[in-house]
Amino acid sequence: QSVLTQPPSASGTPGQRVTISCSGSSSNIGSNIVNWYQQLPGTAPKLLIYGNNQRPSGVPDRFSDSKSGTSASLAISGLQSEDEADYYCAAWDDSLDGVVFGGGTKLTVL
Amino acid sequence: QPQLQESGPGLVKPSETLSLTCTVSGGSISSNNYYWGWIRQPPGKGLEWIGSIYYSGVTYYSPSLKSRVTISVDTSKNQFSLKLSSVTAADTAVYYCAHDNIGTIDYWGQGTLVTVSS
Numbered sequence: 001q002s003v004l005t006q007p008p009s010a011s012g013t014p015g016q017r018v019t020i021s022c023s024g025s026s027s028n029i030g031s032n033i034v035n036w037y038q039q040l041p042g043t044a045p046k047l048l049i050y051g052n053n054q055r056p057s058g059v060p061d062r063f064s065d066s067k068s069g070t071s072a073s074l075a076i077s078g079l080q081s082e083d084e085a086d087y088y089c090a091a092w093d094d095s096l097d098g099v100v101f102g103g104g105t106k107l108t109v110l
Numbered sequence: 111q112p113q114l115q116e117s118g119p120g121l122v123k124p125s126e127t128l129s130l131t132c133t134v135s136g137g138s139i140s141s142n143n144y145y146w147g148w149i150r151q152p153p154g155k156g157l158e159w160i161g162s163i164y165y166s167g168v169t170y171y172s173p174s175l176k177s178r179v180t181i182s183v184d185t186s187k188n189q190f191s192l193k194l195s196s197v198t199a200a201d202t203a204v205y206y207c208a209h210d211n212i213g214t215i216d217y218w219g220q221g222t223l224v225t226v227s228s
Contacts, residue, residue: 032213035215050214097170099213100159
């Protein structure tokens with residue numbers, strides 16, 4: 001049981017816009033930044049979005065995030081086949097004094 | 111940007127201690143304001159944060175693993191290490207070492223699979 005809640009799966013067709021939700025509480029998403037990670041099959045996770053919708057160098061602006069209260073969302077526009085991966089949200093938790101992850105969402109590009 | 115490489119046994123017996131080392135290159139492990147952490151991922155499952163350490167030795171551990179985990183740092187070798195005691199099959203996972211930018215894991219090692227089995 002993960003501290004942050006994500007849907008186990010999501011899907012879309014090429015060119016579509018998809019969103020992945022991440023629900024938490026006042027001790028994590030409600031009071032700290034949310035980070036998003038992309039994990040391609042057989043590889044280590046990669047930081048996708050951090051802080052307030054910041055993208056590391058090389059991450060296209062098709063990826064964006066938003067936060068409201070104790071929930072956050074990752075949006076992928078112009079969906080491409082190479083976006084097929086697992087996506088994880090994460091945040092610092094003030095009560096647990098540590099990083100908490102969502103359970104991950106498997107994105108399928110149809 | 112730092113590069114991280116995990117090393118250690120790929121097979122550990124139940125009840126024994128899992129030991130892994132992460133070697134950091136491309137940057138000093140003593141850099142201010144950065145932590146160094148461990149995350150694991152059981153086969154087919156999600157990510158679990160284990161803990162992080164500052165170069166001075168200050169540590170943060172996952173409450174669920176705290177009683178069994180020790181993370182240490184060796185600044186002279188630019189390495190940090192993980193020890194997990196009394197392992198069971200549930201500790202079988204890919205273990206990643208990572209650069210922890212105050213709660214944002216921004217650089218990851220490639221990961222190493224550790225299997226707990228007799």
